[in-house]
Amino acid sequence: MTFHLPVGARDFFSIRNGRPFATTEGSANRFIIFDAFSCCMLLGLDRRQYGEDEQLETRNFIVGYPDTHRAQAVIYAGMLVDAELARKDIAPEDRASVEHEMITLLDLTSPTRLSDAGTTLLNLYAASGFERLRTTLSSPANLEDFLIDYADLWKTADHENVPS
Numbered sequence: 001m002t003f004h005l006p007v008g009a010r011d012f013f014s015i016r017n018g019r020p021f022a023t024t025e026g027s028a029n030r031f032i033i034f035d036a037f038s039c040c041m042l043l044g045l046d047r048r049q050y051g052e053d054e055q056l057e058t059r060n061f062i063v064g065y066p067d068t069h070r071a072q073a074v075i076y077a078g079m080l081v082d083a084e085l086a087r088k089d090i091a092p093e094d095r096a097s098v099e100h101e102m103i104t105l106l107d108l109t110s111p112t113r114l115s116d117a118g119t120t121l122l123n124l125y126a127a128s129g130f131e132r133l134r135t136t137l138s139s140p141a142n143l144e145d146f147l148i149d150y151a152d153l154w155k156t157a158d159h160e161n162v163p164s
Helices: 033-047 067-087 096-107 116-136 143-159
Strands: none
Touching: 033 067, 033 116, 067 096, 067 116, 096 116, 116 143
């Protein structure tokens, strides 16, 4: 399953040679390109809103999850299902609809635990989350500033959670 960065994310995160943010000599910056993607994805999932295909780069930046994110595959899959159930206003008691969504979005034989449709939606949720980032925050100069601003953004996220 391939992941696509939102258009503009490389510039926003100043991604050069696959590494986000400027680093100083000897820096132990462990923030990887997928971390930038996941920050966007989480905001989109929380908003229960996804973007458009045109908001994604046409080339993939990674196939599957990097080692540092593999343990979260089930969590990401569950968050995607939860977001889709909420976005479609499917009640947990509607077992047939919940099962249908799970069958559509999940593939438990995949390392990402997502079907092609699920991966596509996760990319689109990242596009929506990036839209929120770029309209709310300035492009960060360094990881520390980004993390502080990102945390502040979550403090207001509950008040701006808008289903589509």
